[in-house]
Amino acid sequence: MSTLYERLGGEAAVDLAVDKFYRRVLADDRISAFFEGVDMERQAAKQKAFLTMVFGGPHHYTGKDMRDGHRHLVARGLNDSHFDAVVEDLGATLKELGIPDSDIAEVAALAETTRNDVLDR
Numbered sequence: 001m002s003t004l005y006e007r008l009g010g011e012a013a014v015d016l017a018v019d020k021f022y023r024r025v026l027a028d029d030r031i032s033a034f035f036e037g038v039d040m041e042r043q044a045a046k047q048k049a050f051l052t053m054v055f056g057g058p059h060h061y062t063g064k065d066m067r068d069g070h071r072h073l074v075a076r077g078l079n080d081s082h083f084d085a086v087v088e089d090l091g092a093t094l095k096e097l098g099i100p101d102s103d104i105a106e107v108a109a110l111a112e113t114t115r116n117d118v119l120d121r
């Protein structure tokens with residue numbers, strides 16, 4: 001029985017999805033403002049960490065890290081609607097990559113488990 005991360009293609013799939021996902025997020029005017037002024041050098045690594053988490057792969061982040069990493073964004077108004085937009089953009093990216101709907105639903109469910117930490121509540 002393979003894990004979701006393995007089924008999606010492991011690290012290679014994460015690398016492929018990072019670029020497509022980030023482009024989609026930056027083009028999404030519901031959420032792009034939150035990424036203004038973000039350190040671009042570190043951004044690829046962060047996006048990789050993001051996708052590894054939501055693919056259910058090996059990552060070192062905790063709920064506390066997610067709180068600390070997004071608290072400054074919550075202070076700038078980050079809320080459920082923005083979280084929903086990110087999950088939607090992620091689903092659209094995976095769909096574009098030919099990932100089956102059942103796997104996309106699993107990724108969305110995993111993302112969901114981080115919602116209260118990301119939104120600091």
Ligand code: HEM
Pocket residue numbers: 031034035038039046049050053054061069070073078082083084086111112114115118
């Ligand atoms: C599924 C939920 C989410 C996960 C798993 C996630 C994951 C991550 C991770 C791992 C980092 C790197 C943290 C660090 O090491 O500094 C990060 C940073 C970031 N996230 Fe998220 N994130 C989520 C939701 C969101 C949402 C909804 C937004 C905004 C619409 C967002 C915007 C950002 C930004 C702008 C950064 C960079 C912050 C900075 O460097 O100033 N994230 N996220």
